[in-house]
Structures are given as C-alpha cells and as structure tokens.
Amino acid sequence: MNRAEKAALQLQAVAVLRMLKETRTYDELSEVTGLPAGDLNRYVNGHVLPGTDRAREVVEGIGRDALSTELEARVEFDDEGYVDNSGVVFDQSFLDLVAPIAANAFGFERPDVVLTAATDGITLGAAMASYFDARLAYAKKSKETAVEEFIESRQRLASGIELTYYLPASALSSGQRVLVVDDLIRSGETQELLLDIALQADTEVAGVFALIAVGDEGTGRAKEITDAPVGALTTFE
Numbered sequence: 185m186n187r188a189e190k191a192a193l194q195l196q197a198v199a200v201l202r203m204l205k206e207t208r209t210y211d212e213l214s215e216v217t218g219l220p221a222g223d224l225n226r227y228v229n230g231h232v233l234p235g236t237d238r239a240r241e242v243v244e245g246i247g248r249d250a251l252s253t254e255l256e257a258r259v260e261f262d263d264e265g266y267v268d269n270s271g272v273v274f275d276q277s278f279l280d281l282v283a284p285i286a287a288n289a290f291g292f293e294r295p296d297v298v299l300t301a302a303t304d305g306i307t308l309g310a311a312m313a314s315y316f317d318a319r320l321a322y323a324k325k326s327k328e329t330a331v332e333e334f335i336e337s338r339q340r341l342a343s344g345i346e347l348t349y350y351l352p353a354s355a356l357s358s359g360q361r362v363l364v365v366d367d368l369i370r371s372g373e374t375q376e377l378l379l380d381i382a383l384q385a386d387t388e389v390a391g392v393f394a395l396i397a398v399g400d401e402g403t404g405r406a407k408e409i410t411d412a413p414v415g416a417l418t419t420f421e
C-alpha cells in the first residue's frame with residue numbers, strides 16, 4: 185500500500201466513524217468499534233488519523249455492518265412491496281461511504297467504467313466511479329437527441345411490457361473493464377440488460393453491485409450471466 189492509498193483508507197475510516205457518531209455517544213461508539221473513546225474523539229475531530237490496521241478494521245469490518253443497518257433504517261416499503269429508497273439515493277455523502285466498503289467486501293477489480301441505469305442508479309454510480317477514478321456511463325430508457333449511434337438492449341418483461349435501454353455507443357470501448365451497479369435489484373431484468381450492453385460492447389465485466397437486493401432472484405440471474413463477483417450491500421426478503 186503506497187502513501188496515497190494509506191491516506192485514502194485512513195480518511196475513509198474517519199468518514200465511517202463520523203457517520204456512526206451522528207447517532208451515538210463516544211462510549212456507544214467505543215462499544216461498536218472496540219476502540220477507546222478517547223482515540224475515537226481524536227479521530228472524529230480530525231486531530232489524529234487511525235493507523236492502517238485500525239482503519240482497515242473500521243472500513244472492512246464495522247463499516248459494512250453499520251452501513252447495512254443504516255440503509256435498512258432509511259428504506260421504506262409500501263403495502264405492495266414497492267421500495268422508497270430516496271433517503272439513500274438522494275444522499276451523495278452516504279453513497280460515498282458505500283463505495284470503498286463495497287469494493288473491499290466484494291473484491292471488485294478497478295473498472296475503467298461504472299455502468300448503471302437511469303434514473304435511480306446514477307448517484308450510486310457516480311460515487312463508485314469517483315472512488316475508482318473511473319468514468320460513469322448510464323443507459324436510459326429513451327434515446328438522447330443528437331447522439332447517432334447507440335448500443336441498445338431490449339427484453340420482454342414477465343409483465344409483458346417491453347423494456348429497452350439505450351447507451352451512446354461512444355460510452356464504452358472494446359476491452360474496457362466495466363462494473364455494473366444499480367440502487368436496487370429485484371427481478372434482475374435491468375441488470376441483465378446492462379450486462380447485455382456491456383457484452384455487446386465487447387467489454388469485460390468486473391462485477392455487479394446493488395445497494396439493495398429484494399430477494400435473491402435478481403442476483404441469481406446476474407450470477408448466471410457473469411463469473412465476476414455479484415453482490416448487494418443489504419438483502420431484503
């Protein structure tokens with residue numbers, strides 16, 4: 185790990201601790217993390233940075249559970265099982281915390297491009313792209329005016345409705361590594377279309393990541409298409 189990577193990890197750990205501190209006293213934070221309250225105070229206030237080992241424990245160990253719990257608290261389901269996740273996808277700082285934790289938890293290799301679907305995947309896609317220093321591309325359900333060439337993928341859904349996603353052809357180049365992300369994966373139909381777009385462009389899939397999986401149908405479907413890691417931060421039954 186070089187100096188810049190070490191500094192990035194230390195700052196990620198501080199960001200996770202600050203998020204946890206918002207709803208806890210230092211003693212409570214000490215219980216969650218197993219770290220002394222005095223040290224936590226110094227980290228949260230920016231006087232001292234945690235060492236590499238502590239930083240890694242916070243980001244990879246505590247961070248994932250804490251973010252998952254926070255995510256569950258912010259997501260609401262209506263009577264028909266539809267999800268309101270605006271408490272998450274409208275919060276770019278929260279999504280910025282998710283990116284390093286997801287990358288570590290699932291072992292995604294650094295992609296050249298993060299590919300998502302408009303609309304709700306865009307803020308997560310931006311956070312992941314920024315973390316990996318990659319480009320962001322998002323497919324849309326309509327064709328952008330003034331773009332001449334598109335990669336398109338269409339399928340008839342279980343409901344009988346046809347769904348088509350369009351991506352400007354210039355957004356992906358052959359041989360690039362692509363990480364497919366979305367806020368939510370339920371049936372997996374959207375991910376299947378995104379993976380099809382990535383394959384049509386002759387790119388290599390680095391993985392599939394969703395903030396929320398509802399059931400395991402969607403992630404199962406993605407796993408049938410790619411051997412790359414597939415995962416979600418939180419799964420709701």
Ligand SMILES: O=P(O)(O)OC[C@H]1O[C@H](OP(=O)(O)OP(=O)(O)O)[C@H](O)[C@@H]1O
Nearest residue numbers: 302303304368369370371372373374402
């Ligand atoms: O796994 P699936 O069954 O395909 O469902 C997941 C997709 O559904 C939602 O998008 P939606 O089509 O509602 O579009 P939006 O992002 O514009 O709301 C969500 O953002 C995912 O893209």
